[in-house]
Amino acid sequence: MSRQEKQIRTHAKLAGDIQSWMIMLPGLLLMTFFVWEPLFESIRMSLYKTRNVELVRFIGLDNFISVTGKDDFLQALQNTFSYTFWSLLIGFALPVLLAMLIGETTRGKGFFRTAVYLPNMLPGLAVIILWSAFFSGERSGVMNILLGKLGVLPQSYLTRAELVIPIIIVIATWKGAGATALIYMAGMSSISPELYEAAAIDGASVWRRILHILLPAIRKLAGTLLILQIISVFQIMYEPMVLTKGGPDNASLSLMQLMWQYAFGGAMNYGKASAVAVIVTLILLVMTAVYSYFNRKESDWD
Protein backbone atom coordinates (compact mmCIF):
# COMPACT_ATOMS: atom_id res chain seq x y z
CA MET A 1 0.00 0.00 0.00
CA SER A 2 1.46 3.35 -1.00
CA ARG A 3 1.58 6.30 1.35
CA GLN A 4 -1.05 8.05 -0.69
CA GLU A 5 -3.48 5.14 -0.48
CA LYS A 6 -2.96 4.96 3.25
CA GLN A 7 -3.72 8.63 3.58
CA ILE A 8 -6.94 8.24 1.57
CA ARG A 9 -7.99 5.39 3.86
CA THR A 10 -7.38 7.42 7.01
CA HIS A 11 -9.36 10.25 5.53
CA ALA A 12 -12.20 7.90 4.65
CA LYS A 13 -12.15 6.47 8.17
CA LEU A 14 -12.20 9.95 9.66
CA ALA A 15 -15.09 11.00 7.42
CA GLY A 16 -16.95 7.83 8.40
CA ASP A 17 -16.38 8.55 12.09
CA ILE A 18 -17.67 12.09 11.74
CA GLN A 19 -20.73 10.83 9.90
CA SER A 20 -21.34 8.23 12.64
CA TRP A 21 -21.14 10.83 15.38
CA MET A 22 -23.57 13.02 13.45
CA ILE A 23 -26.03 10.11 13.38
CA MET A 24 -25.66 9.65 17.12
CA LEU A 25 -25.85 13.37 17.84
CA PRO A 26 -29.66 13.75 18.20
CA GLY A 27 -29.79 10.85 20.66
CA LEU A 28 -26.79 12.20 22.55
CA LEU A 29 -28.34 15.65 22.81
CA LEU A 30 -31.55 14.18 24.22
CA MET A 31 -29.67 11.98 26.70
CA THR A 32 -27.75 15.07 27.81
CA PHE A 33 -30.85 17.21 28.17
CA PHE A 34 -33.05 14.62 29.89
CA VAL A 35 -30.63 12.42 31.83
CA TRP A 36 -27.00 13.43 32.15
CA GLU A 37 -27.17 17.18 32.63
CA PRO A 38 -30.04 16.96 35.19
CA LEU A 39 -28.03 14.44 37.25
CA PHE A 40 -25.05 16.75 37.25
CA GLU A 41 -27.23 19.80 37.80
CA SER A 42 -28.91 18.34 40.88
CA ILE A 43 -25.48 18.04 42.52
CA ARG A 44 -24.67 21.65 41.64
CA MET A 45 -28.08 22.92 42.71
CA SER A 46 -27.84 21.18 46.07
CA LEU A 47 -24.91 23.50 46.89
CA TYR A 48 -26.77 26.71 46.03
CA LYS A 49 -29.46 28.82 47.57
CA THR A 50 -32.21 28.91 44.96
CA ARG A 51 -35.12 31.14 44.17
CA ASN A 52 -37.49 29.57 41.64
CA VAL A 53 -35.31 28.34 38.79
CA GLU A 54 -32.48 30.73 39.65
CA LEU A 55 -29.33 29.89 41.58
CA VAL A 56 -28.92 32.80 44.00
CA ARG A 57 -25.59 32.03 45.63
CA PHE A 58 -23.22 29.24 46.58
CA ILE A 59 -23.84 28.13 50.17
CA GLY A 60 -21.75 24.96 50.41
CA LEU A 61 -23.39 22.23 52.41
CA ASP A 62 -26.00 24.45 54.08
CA ASN A 63 -28.88 22.81 52.18
CA PHE A 64 -27.74 19.40 53.41
CA ILE A 65 -27.34 20.61 56.99
CA SER A 66 -30.74 22.26 57.02
CA VAL A 67 -32.49 19.30 55.37
CA THR A 68 -30.95 16.57 57.50
CA GLY A 69 -31.46 18.55 60.69
CA LYS A 70 -35.24 18.38 60.38
CA ASP A 71 -37.38 15.73 62.03
CA ASP A 72 -39.20 14.86 58.81
CA PHE A 73 -35.90 13.88 57.17
CA LEU A 74 -34.97 11.46 59.94
CA GLN A 75 -38.49 10.07 59.83
CA ALA A 76 -38.36 9.67 56.02
CA LEU A 77 -34.93 8.04 56.19
CA GLN A 78 -36.15 5.61 58.80
CA ASN A 79 -39.33 4.97 56.80
CA THR A 80 -37.35 4.28 53.65
CA PHE A 81 -35.35 1.62 55.46
CA SER A 82 -38.58 0.28 56.88
CA TYR A 83 -39.97 0.11 53.31
CA THR A 84 -36.87 -1.81 52.29
CA PHE A 85 -37.22 -4.23 55.20
CA TRP A 86 -40.88 -5.00 54.48
CA SER A 87 -40.25 -5.19 50.75
CA LEU A 88 -37.54 -7.82 51.26
CA LEU A 89 -39.65 -9.70 53.79
CA ILE A 90 -42.81 -9.78 51.68
CA GLY A 91 -41.59 -9.35 48.14
CA PHE A 92 -38.21 -11.05 47.79
CA ALA A 93 -38.93 -14.77 48.18
CA LEU A 94 -42.46 -14.65 46.78
CA PRO A 95 -41.44 -14.39 43.09
CA VAL A 96 -39.01 -17.30 43.56
CA LEU A 97 -41.82 -19.37 45.02
CA LEU A 98 -44.22 -18.34 42.24
CA ALA A 99 -41.65 -19.22 39.60
CA MET A 100 -41.07 -22.63 41.19
CA LEU A 101 -44.80 -23.35 41.39
CA ILE A 102 -45.57 -22.27 37.83
CA GLY A 103 -42.43 -23.99 36.58
CA GLU A 104 -43.70 -27.32 37.90
CA THR A 105 -47.05 -27.16 36.12
CA THR A 106 -47.35 -29.10 32.89
CA ARG A 107 -50.75 -28.00 31.70
CA GLY A 108 -51.77 -24.34 31.75
CA LYS A 109 -48.24 -23.00 32.21
CA GLY A 110 -48.76 -20.36 29.53
CA PHE A 111 -52.00 -19.25 31.17
CA PHE A 112 -50.43 -18.96 34.62
CA ARG A 113 -47.48 -17.00 33.25
CA THR A 114 -49.77 -14.57 31.49
CA ALA A 115 -52.15 -14.12 34.41
CA VAL A 116 -49.48 -13.32 36.99
CA TYR A 117 -47.93 -10.77 34.62
CA LEU A 118 -51.18 -8.84 34.13
CA PRO A 119 -50.98 -6.56 37.22
CA ASN A 120 -47.56 -5.37 36.07
CA MET A 121 -49.10 -3.84 32.95
CA LEU A 122 -51.58 -1.69 34.84
CA PRO A 123 -50.74 1.98 35.43
CA GLY A 124 -49.19 2.35 38.91
CA LEU A 125 -51.35 5.32 39.84
CA ALA A 126 -54.59 3.52 38.92
CA VAL A 127 -53.43 0.52 40.96
CA ILE A 128 -52.85 2.65 44.07
CA ILE A 129 -56.27 4.30 43.80
CA LEU A 130 -57.90 0.92 43.26
CA TRP A 131 -56.25 -0.50 46.38
CA SER A 132 -57.16 2.56 48.43
CA ALA A 133 -60.76 1.34 48.13
CA PHE A 134 -59.64 -2.08 49.39
CA PHE A 135 -58.14 -0.63 52.54
CA SER A 136 -60.80 2.00 53.09
CA GLY A 137 -61.91 2.22 56.71
CA GLU A 138 -65.58 2.34 55.71
CA ARG A 139 -67.88 -0.61 56.14
CA SER A 140 -67.93 -0.81 52.34
CA GLY A 141 -64.12 -1.13 52.11
CA VAL A 142 -63.28 -4.41 50.39
CA MET A 143 -61.04 -5.64 53.23
CA ASN A 144 -63.77 -4.93 55.74
CA ILE A 145 -66.33 -6.76 53.59
CA LEU A 146 -64.08 -9.80 53.20
CA LEU A 147 -62.96 -9.89 56.84
CA GLY A 148 -66.55 -9.23 57.89
CA LYS A 149 -67.45 -12.61 56.44
CA LEU A 150 -65.01 -14.09 58.96
CA GLY A 151 -66.64 -12.12 61.73
CA VAL A 152 -64.01 -9.40 62.04
CA LEU A 153 -65.43 -5.97 62.87
CA PRO A 154 -64.84 -3.11 60.38
CA GLN A 155 -61.63 -1.25 61.09
CA SER A 156 -59.44 1.40 59.56
CA TYR A 157 -56.11 0.51 57.98
CA LEU A 158 -54.53 3.57 56.44
CA THR A 159 -54.66 5.61 59.64
CA ARG A 160 -52.59 3.13 61.59
CA ALA A 161 -48.90 3.99 61.64
CA GLU A 162 -47.74 0.39 62.02
CA LEU A 163 -49.79 -0.79 59.02
CA VAL A 164 -49.27 1.82 56.29
CA ILE A 165 -45.81 0.77 55.13
CA PRO A 166 -46.60 -2.98 54.99
CA ILE A 167 -49.81 -2.16 53.07
CA ILE A 168 -47.96 -0.08 50.48
CA ILE A 169 -45.45 -2.92 50.08
CA VAL A 170 -48.26 -5.46 49.66
CA ILE A 171 -49.68 -3.31 46.84
CA ALA A 172 -46.28 -2.93 45.19
CA THR A 173 -45.71 -6.68 45.50
CA TRP A 174 -49.12 -7.43 43.98
CA LYS A 175 -48.12 -5.32 40.99
CA GLY A 176 -44.54 -6.48 40.55
CA ALA A 177 -44.14 -10.05 41.82
CA GLY A 178 -45.49 -11.72 38.66
CA ALA A 179 -43.06 -9.91 36.38
CA THR A 180 -40.14 -10.83 38.64
CA ALA A 181 -41.36 -14.43 38.73
CA LEU A 182 -41.09 -14.57 34.92
CA ILE A 183 -37.44 -13.53 35.21
CA TYR A 184 -36.78 -16.31 37.72
CA MET A 185 -38.62 -18.76 35.47
CA ALA A 186 -36.30 -17.88 32.61
CA GLY A 187 -33.33 -18.50 34.92
CA MET A 188 -34.74 -21.82 36.11
CA SER A 189 -35.54 -23.06 32.62
CA SER A 190 -31.86 -22.84 31.73
CA ILE A 191 -31.11 -25.60 34.24
CA SER A 192 -30.61 -28.81 32.27
CA PRO A 193 -33.33 -31.39 33.06
CA GLU A 194 -30.56 -34.00 32.93
CA LEU A 195 -29.24 -32.67 36.23
CA TYR A 196 -32.54 -33.49 37.90
CA GLU A 197 -32.68 -36.85 36.15
CA ALA A 198 -29.18 -37.74 37.35
CA ALA A 199 -29.94 -36.61 40.90
CA ALA A 200 -33.18 -38.60 40.90
CA ILE A 201 -31.33 -41.73 39.81
CA ASP A 202 -28.93 -41.17 42.71
CA GLY A 203 -31.99 -41.19 44.95
CA ALA A 204 -32.27 -37.46 45.69
CA SER A 205 -35.78 -36.48 46.79
CA VAL A 206 -37.66 -33.56 45.25
CA TRP A 207 -36.71 -31.34 48.21
CA ARG A 208 -33.03 -32.19 47.91
CA ARG A 209 -33.15 -31.46 44.18
CA ILE A 210 -34.60 -28.02 44.92
CA LEU A 211 -32.05 -27.35 47.65
CA HIS A 212 -28.96 -28.54 45.82
CA ILE A 213 -29.70 -27.91 42.14
CA LEU A 214 -32.42 -25.32 41.66
CA LEU A 215 -31.61 -22.77 44.37
CA PRO A 216 -27.83 -22.65 43.74
CA ALA A 217 -28.53 -22.17 40.04
CA ILE A 218 -30.51 -18.96 40.59
CA ARG A 219 -28.38 -17.52 43.37
CA LYS A 220 -26.57 -15.01 41.20
CA LEU A 221 -29.80 -13.90 39.51
CA ALA A 222 -31.36 -13.47 42.94
CA GLY A 223 -28.48 -11.19 43.93
CA THR A 224 -29.03 -8.97 40.91
CA LEU A 225 -32.77 -8.82 41.48
CA LEU A 226 -32.18 -8.03 45.16
CA ILE A 227 -30.23 -4.91 44.33
CA LEU A 228 -32.78 -3.89 41.66
CA GLN A 229 -35.55 -4.35 44.19
CA ILE A 230 -33.80 -2.14 46.73
CA ILE A 231 -33.22 0.54 44.09
CA SER A 232 -36.90 0.50 43.20
CA VAL A 233 -37.99 0.66 46.85
CA PHE A 234 -35.92 3.81 47.28
CA GLN A 235 -37.95 5.37 44.49
CA ILE A 236 -41.25 4.92 46.30
CA MET A 237 -42.90 8.31 46.13
CA TYR A 238 -46.33 8.59 44.56
CA GLU A 239 -47.66 5.54 46.43
CA PRO A 240 -47.70 7.22 49.87
CA MET A 241 -48.43 10.57 48.22
CA VAL A 242 -51.72 9.25 46.86
CA LEU A 243 -52.63 6.66 49.46
CA THR A 244 -51.84 8.36 52.76
CA LYS A 245 -50.26 11.75 51.91
CA GLY A 246 -47.29 10.42 53.87
CA GLY A 247 -49.36 10.01 57.01
CA PRO A 248 -50.50 9.27 59.54
CA ASP A 249 -48.11 11.75 61.11
CA ASN A 250 -45.36 11.15 58.50
CA ALA A 251 -45.40 7.41 59.22
CA SER A 252 -45.24 6.56 55.51
CA LEU A 253 -43.30 9.59 54.24
CA SER A 254 -40.52 8.43 51.90
CA LEU A 255 -37.27 10.23 51.03
CA MET A 256 -38.31 10.83 47.43
CA GLN A 257 -41.65 12.15 48.61
CA LEU A 258 -39.80 14.58 50.85
CA MET A 259 -37.85 15.72 47.79
CA TRP A 260 -41.11 16.27 45.90
CA GLN A 261 -42.54 18.24 48.81
CA TYR A 262 -39.54 20.59 48.93
CA ALA A 263 -39.75 21.20 45.18
CA PHE A 264 -43.41 21.16 44.28
CA GLY A 265 -45.26 21.20 47.60
CA GLY A 266 -45.61 24.96 47.58
CA ALA A 267 -42.17 25.93 48.91
CA MET A 268 -40.46 25.60 45.48
CA ASN A 269 -37.16 25.11 47.27
CA TYR A 270 -35.26 23.38 44.47
CA GLY A 271 -31.93 23.58 46.29
CA LYS A 272 -33.14 21.63 49.31
CA ALA A 273 -35.04 19.21 47.06
CA SER A 274 -31.80 18.55 45.19
CA ALA A 275 -29.96 17.97 48.45
CA VAL A 276 -32.43 15.17 49.28
CA ALA A 277 -32.05 13.76 45.75
CA VAL A 278 -28.26 13.75 46.09
CA ILE A 279 -28.48 11.92 49.43
CA VAL A 280 -30.70 9.22 47.86
CA THR A 281 -28.33 8.95 44.89
CA LEU A 282 -25.36 8.51 47.23
CA ILE A 283 -27.11 5.75 49.19
CA LEU A 284 -27.97 3.95 45.95
CA LEU A 285 -24.42 4.34 44.61
CA VAL A 286 -22.92 2.90 47.78
CA MET A 287 -25.29 -0.07 47.69
CA THR A 288 -24.58 -0.73 44.01
CA ALA A 289 -20.84 -0.53 44.65
CA VAL A 290 -21.03 -2.93 47.60
CA TYR A 291 -23.10 -5.32 45.50
CA SER A 292 -20.75 -5.29 42.52
CA TYR A 293 -17.78 -5.74 44.86
CA PHE A 294 -19.26 -8.91 46.33
CA ASN A 295 -20.43 -10.03 42.92
CA ARG A 296 -16.92 -9.73 41.53
CA LYS A 297 -15.44 -11.57 44.48
CA GLU A 298 -17.89 -14.39 43.97
CA SER A 299 -17.14 -14.76 40.28
CA ASP A 300 -13.43 -14.98 41.16
CA TRP A 301 -14.19 -18.15 43.02
CA ASP A 302 -16.06 -19.74 40.15
Next chain:
Amino acid sequence: MKSAQHTGVIREYDLHAASVKAGYGVIIFLCCLTVMLAVFPLVWVILAGFKDLKEFVSSTRIIPESFSTEPFTTTWSQLGIAKNYLNSLISVAGSVACALIFNGLLGYGIGILKPRGYKVVKRLVMISLLMPATISIVPLFMNIQKFQMGNSFLPLWLSFGANAMYVILFEQFFESLPASIIEASRMDGCSQLQSFFHIVLPLSKPICAVISIFAINASWSDFLLPYLVLRGAEKQTVMVRLFVFSTEQTVNADAMMRSVVFAMIPPIILFFIFQKQLTENAVSVGIKG
Protein backbone atom coordinates in the same frame (compact mmCIF):
# COMPACT_ATOMS: atom_id res chain seq x y z
CA MET B 1 -42.96 -21.81 24.81
CA LYS B 2 -42.94 -25.57 24.46
CA SER B 3 -45.40 -26.61 27.11
CA ALA B 4 -44.99 -30.27 26.22
CA GLN B 5 -41.36 -30.37 27.31
CA HIS B 6 -41.20 -30.74 31.05
CA THR B 7 -38.43 -28.75 32.71
CA GLY B 8 -39.47 -28.79 36.38
CA VAL B 9 -37.83 -30.36 39.39
CA ILE B 10 -40.55 -32.98 39.65
CA ARG B 11 -39.93 -35.64 37.01
CA GLU B 12 -42.63 -37.74 35.47
CA TYR B 13 -41.75 -40.92 37.38
CA ASP B 14 -41.93 -39.01 40.70
CA LEU B 15 -45.66 -38.83 40.21
CA HIS B 16 -45.92 -42.53 41.02
CA ALA B 17 -45.28 -41.69 44.66
CA ALA B 18 -48.51 -40.71 46.41
CA SER B 19 -46.92 -37.89 48.39
CA VAL B 20 -45.47 -36.22 45.29
CA LYS B 21 -48.77 -36.65 43.50
CA ALA B 22 -50.57 -34.89 46.35
CA GLY B 23 -47.89 -32.20 46.31
CA TYR B 24 -48.54 -31.69 42.64
CA GLY B 25 -52.22 -31.13 43.40
CA VAL B 26 -51.22 -28.51 45.98
CA ILE B 27 -49.05 -26.79 43.37
CA ILE B 28 -51.92 -26.53 40.90
CA PHE B 29 -54.19 -25.24 43.67
CA LEU B 30 -51.66 -22.58 44.69
CA CYS B 31 -51.21 -21.49 41.07
CA CYS B 32 -54.97 -21.07 40.68
CA LEU B 33 -55.10 -19.14 43.95
CA THR B 34 -52.35 -16.81 42.71
CA VAL B 35 -54.22 -16.16 39.49
CA MET B 36 -57.33 -15.31 41.50
CA LEU B 37 -55.37 -12.91 43.69
CA ALA B 38 -53.87 -11.29 40.60
CA VAL B 39 -57.19 -10.85 38.83
CA PHE B 40 -59.67 -10.23 41.68
CA PRO B 41 -58.88 -6.53 42.32
CA LEU B 42 -59.33 -5.87 38.63
CA VAL B 43 -62.68 -7.65 38.50
CA TRP B 44 -63.72 -5.85 41.67
CA VAL B 45 -63.00 -2.34 40.36
CA ILE B 46 -65.04 -3.03 37.23
CA LEU B 47 -67.93 -4.34 39.34
CA ALA B 48 -67.63 -1.33 41.66
CA GLY B 49 -67.96 0.93 38.63
CA PHE B 50 -71.56 -0.18 38.21
CA LYS B 51 -72.50 1.14 41.66
CA ASP B 52 -73.78 4.66 42.23
CA LEU B 53 -72.34 6.75 45.06
CA LYS B 54 -74.88 5.67 47.65
CA GLU B 55 -74.39 2.01 46.89
CA PHE B 56 -70.60 2.37 46.66
CA VAL B 57 -70.16 3.91 50.10
CA SER B 58 -72.76 1.86 51.95
CA SER B 59 -73.13 -1.54 50.32
CA THR B 60 -71.23 -4.43 51.84
CA ARG B 61 -71.74 -6.60 48.78
CA ILE B 62 -69.17 -7.06 46.05
CA ILE B 63 -71.72 -7.65 43.28
CA PRO B 64 -73.54 -4.46 42.21
CA GLU B 65 -77.32 -4.25 42.32
CA SER B 66 -77.63 -3.47 38.65
CA PHE B 67 -75.43 -3.93 35.61
CA SER B 68 -76.60 -0.85 33.77
CA THR B 69 -73.71 0.86 31.97
CA GLU B 70 -75.30 4.21 32.63
CA PRO B 71 -72.92 5.21 35.49
CA PHE B 72 -69.97 4.67 33.14
CA THR B 73 -71.40 6.76 30.33
CA THR B 74 -72.45 9.51 32.74
CA THR B 75 -68.99 9.75 34.35
CA TRP B 76 -67.36 9.62 30.91
CA SER B 77 -69.30 12.60 29.62
CA GLN B 78 -69.52 14.57 32.88
CA LEU B 79 -65.78 14.52 33.47
CA GLY B 80 -65.01 14.93 29.77
CA ILE B 81 -62.69 11.94 29.68
CA ALA B 82 -62.81 11.81 25.86
CA LYS B 83 -60.64 14.92 25.74
CA ASN B 84 -58.11 13.32 28.10
CA TYR B 85 -58.09 10.16 26.00
CA LEU B 86 -57.27 12.22 22.92
CA ASN B 87 -54.45 13.98 24.79
CA SER B 88 -53.06 10.65 25.99
CA LEU B 89 -53.20 9.36 22.43
CA ILE B 90 -51.20 12.35 21.17
CA SER B 91 -48.71 11.95 23.99
CA VAL B 92 -48.29 8.20 23.39
CA ALA B 93 -47.97 8.45 19.59
CA GLY B 94 -45.20 11.04 19.74
CA SER B 95 -43.42 9.21 22.55
CA VAL B 96 -43.30 5.93 20.63
CA ALA B 97 -42.02 7.67 17.50
CA CYS B 98 -39.25 9.38 19.51
CA ALA B 99 -38.42 6.17 21.38
CA LEU B 100 -37.87 4.32 18.11
CA ILE B 101 -36.02 7.00 16.13
CA PHE B 102 -33.64 8.53 18.65
CA ASN B 103 -32.81 5.46 20.73
CA GLY B 104 -32.60 3.42 17.52
CA LEU B 105 -30.06 5.77 15.95
CA LEU B 106 -27.99 5.91 19.14
CA GLY B 107 -28.12 2.12 19.40
CA TYR B 108 -27.06 1.91 15.73
CA GLY B 109 -24.10 4.13 16.53
CA ILE B 110 -22.76 2.14 19.47
CA GLY B 111 -23.89 -1.27 18.17
CA ILE B 112 -22.86 -1.19 14.50
CA LEU B 113 -21.05 1.98 13.41
CA LYS B 114 -18.76 2.13 16.46
CA PRO B 115 -16.82 5.30 15.61
CA ARG B 116 -13.72 6.09 17.64
CA GLY B 117 -14.74 6.94 21.20
CA TYR B 118 -18.10 5.14 21.12
CA LYS B 119 -17.19 3.20 24.26
CA VAL B 120 -17.49 6.36 26.35
CA VAL B 121 -21.09 6.74 25.21
CA LYS B 122 -21.83 3.10 25.88
CA ARG B 123 -20.43 3.38 29.40
CA LEU B 124 -22.47 6.53 30.09
CA VAL B 125 -25.65 4.84 28.87
CA MET B 126 -24.98 1.80 31.06
CA ILE B 127 -24.47 4.00 34.12
CA SER B 128 -27.72 5.89 33.48
CA LEU B 129 -29.57 2.57 33.55
CA LEU B 130 -28.92 2.35 37.28
CA MET B 131 -30.07 5.86 38.09
CA PRO B 132 -33.81 6.12 38.71
CA ALA B 133 -35.39 8.76 36.49
CA THR B 134 -37.36 10.52 39.21
CA ILE B 135 -34.19 11.39 41.09
CA SER B 136 -33.36 14.26 38.76
CA ILE B 137 -36.91 15.34 38.02
CA VAL B 138 -36.35 18.76 39.64
CA PRO B 139 -33.49 19.95 37.41
CA LEU B 140 -35.16 18.30 34.42
CA PHE B 141 -38.29 20.32 35.08
CA MET B 142 -36.14 23.44 35.33
CA ASN B 143 -34.48 22.60 32.00
CA ILE B 144 -37.89 22.30 30.38
CA GLN B 145 -38.94 25.66 31.78
CA LYS B 146 -35.71 27.33 30.65
CA PHE B 147 -36.36 26.13 27.11
CA GLN B 148 -39.94 27.43 27.30
CA MET B 149 -41.38 24.00 26.66
CA GLY B 150 -43.97 24.17 29.44
CA ASN B 151 -47.56 23.19 28.69
CA SER B 152 -46.56 21.31 25.55
CA PHE B 153 -46.31 17.65 24.59
CA LEU B 154 -42.86 18.18 23.06
CA PRO B 155 -40.76 17.55 26.22
CA LEU B 156 -42.80 14.42 26.99
CA TRP B 157 -42.25 13.04 23.49
CA LEU B 158 -38.55 13.88 23.53
CA SER B 159 -38.04 12.38 26.99
CA PHE B 160 -38.84 9.01 25.42
CA GLY B 161 -36.03 9.61 22.94
CA ALA B 162 -33.59 9.53 25.87
CA ASN B 163 -34.20 6.11 27.38
CA ALA B 164 -31.06 4.21 28.33
CA MET B 165 -32.89 0.89 28.50
CA TYR B 166 -34.25 1.19 24.96
CA VAL B 167 -30.81 2.19 23.67
CA ILE B 168 -29.27 -0.93 25.20
CA LEU B 169 -32.07 -3.17 23.86
CA PHE B 170 -31.50 -1.76 20.35
CA GLU B 171 -27.74 -2.02 20.68
CA GLN B 172 -27.87 -5.67 21.72
CA PHE B 173 -30.26 -6.55 18.92
CA PHE B 174 -28.14 -4.75 16.32
CA GLU B 175 -25.00 -6.55 17.55
CA SER B 176 -26.74 -9.83 16.79
CA LEU B 177 -27.39 -8.89 13.13
CA PRO B 178 -25.02 -10.44 10.57
CA ALA B 179 -22.33 -7.84 9.89
CA SER B 180 -21.89 -9.07 6.30
CA ILE B 181 -25.28 -7.74 5.17
CA ILE B 182 -24.55 -4.27 6.48
CA GLU B 183 -21.06 -4.30 4.96
CA ALA B 184 -22.48 -5.39 1.62
CA SER B 185 -24.91 -2.49 1.62
CA ARG B 186 -22.07 -0.08 2.38
CA MET B 187 -20.07 -1.57 -0.53
CA ASP B 188 -23.05 -0.92 -2.78
CA GLY B 189 -22.72 2.75 -1.93
CA CYS B 190 -25.35 3.17 0.77
CA SER B 191 -24.55 5.93 3.22
CA GLN B 192 -24.63 5.07 6.92
CA LEU B 193 -28.06 6.60 7.26
CA GLN B 194 -29.38 4.83 4.16
CA SER B 195 -28.19 1.46 5.34
CA PHE B 196 -29.92 2.12 8.70
CA PHE B 197 -33.27 2.81 7.07
CA HIS B 198 -33.05 0.32 4.20
CA ILE B 199 -31.16 -2.60 5.75
CA VAL B 200 -31.04 -2.43 9.57
CA LEU B 201 -34.57 -1.26 10.36
CA PRO B 202 -36.39 -3.80 8.15
CA LEU B 203 -34.39 -6.54 9.91
CA SER B 204 -35.26 -5.12 13.32
CA LYS B 205 -39.03 -5.40 13.32
CA PRO B 206 -39.14 -7.71 16.39
CA ILE B 207 -37.16 -5.34 18.63
CA CYS B 208 -39.07 -2.32 17.31
CA ALA B 209 -42.33 -4.06 18.18
CA VAL B 210 -41.17 -4.89 21.70
CA ILE B 211 -39.91 -1.36 22.38
CA SER B 212 -43.11 0.12 20.93
CA ILE B 213 -45.31 -1.98 23.22
CA PHE B 214 -43.32 -1.08 26.32
CA ALA B 215 -43.12 2.57 25.29
CA ILE B 216 -46.88 2.75 24.70
CA ASN B 217 -47.51 1.39 28.16
CA ALA B 218 -44.87 3.51 29.88
CA SER B 219 -46.05 6.70 28.22
CA TRP B 220 -49.71 5.95 28.92
CA SER B 221 -48.97 5.28 32.62
CA ASP B 222 -46.60 8.20 33.17
CA PHE B 223 -47.98 11.08 35.20
CA LEU B 224 -45.29 12.81 37.28
CA LEU B 225 -43.46 14.68 34.53
CA PRO B 226 -46.70 15.15 32.52
CA TYR B 227 -48.34 16.61 35.64
CA LEU B 228 -45.52 19.13 36.04
CA VAL B 229 -45.38 19.98 32.34
CA LEU B 230 -49.04 19.96 31.28
CA ARG B 231 -50.30 22.49 33.81
CA GLY B 232 -53.28 23.69 31.78
CA ALA B 233 -56.47 21.63 31.83
CA GLU B 234 -56.52 21.67 28.02
CA LYS B 235 -53.69 19.20 27.55
CA GLN B 236 -54.07 16.90 30.57
CA THR B 237 -53.74 13.22 29.81
CA VAL B 238 -55.89 10.53 31.43
CA MET B 239 -53.22 9.79 34.04
CA VAL B 240 -52.63 13.45 34.89
CA ARG B 241 -56.38 13.87 35.32
CA LEU B 242 -56.51 10.87 37.62
CA PHE B 243 -53.60 12.27 39.64
CA VAL B 244 -55.38 15.60 40.00
CA PHE B 245 -58.54 13.78 41.11
CA SER B 246 -56.64 11.84 43.72
CA THR B 247 -54.74 14.80 45.17
CA GLU B 248 -57.52 17.37 45.07
CA GLN B 249 -60.40 14.99 45.80
CA THR B 250 -62.76 16.85 43.51
CA VAL B 251 -64.70 13.79 42.37
CA ASN B 252 -66.88 11.33 44.25
CA ALA B 253 -65.54 7.92 45.20
CA ASP B 254 -67.72 6.06 42.70
CA ALA B 255 -66.72 8.29 39.77
CA MET B 256 -63.11 7.84 40.90
CA MET B 257 -63.39 4.06 40.50
CA ARG B 258 -64.87 4.48 37.03
CA SER B 259 -61.97 6.79 36.14
CA VAL B 260 -59.61 4.05 37.30
CA VAL B 261 -61.39 1.65 34.94
CA PHE B 262 -61.07 4.14 32.07
CA ALA B 263 -57.35 4.48 32.82
CA MET B 264 -56.85 0.71 32.81
CA ILE B 265 -58.76 -0.18 29.64
CA PRO B 266 -56.05 0.64 27.06
CA PRO B 267 -53.25 -1.22 28.91
CA ILE B 268 -55.54 -4.22 29.34
CA ILE B 269 -56.38 -4.26 25.63
CA LEU B 270 -52.67 -3.93 24.85
CA PHE B 271 -51.98 -6.79 27.22
CA PHE B 272 -54.46 -9.14 25.58
CA ILE B 273 -53.20 -8.40 22.08
CA PHE B 274 -49.50 -8.62 22.86
CA GLN B 275 -49.36 -11.00 25.84
CA LYS B 276 -46.87 -13.25 24.09
CA GLN B 277 -44.37 -10.48 23.28
CA LEU B 278 -44.83 -9.03 26.76
CA THR B 279 -44.25 -12.16 28.79
CA GLU B 280 -41.37 -13.29 26.59
CA ASN B 281 -39.56 -9.97 26.86
CA ALA B 282 -40.36 -9.30 30.49
CA VAL B 283 -36.96 -10.77 31.28
CA SER B 284 -34.75 -8.42 29.28
CA VAL B 285 -36.81 -5.36 30.18
CA GLY B 286 -37.11 -6.34 33.84
CA ILE B 287 -33.43 -6.92 34.39
CA LYS B 288 -32.33 -3.76 32.65
CA GLY B 289 -35.07 -1.48 33.83
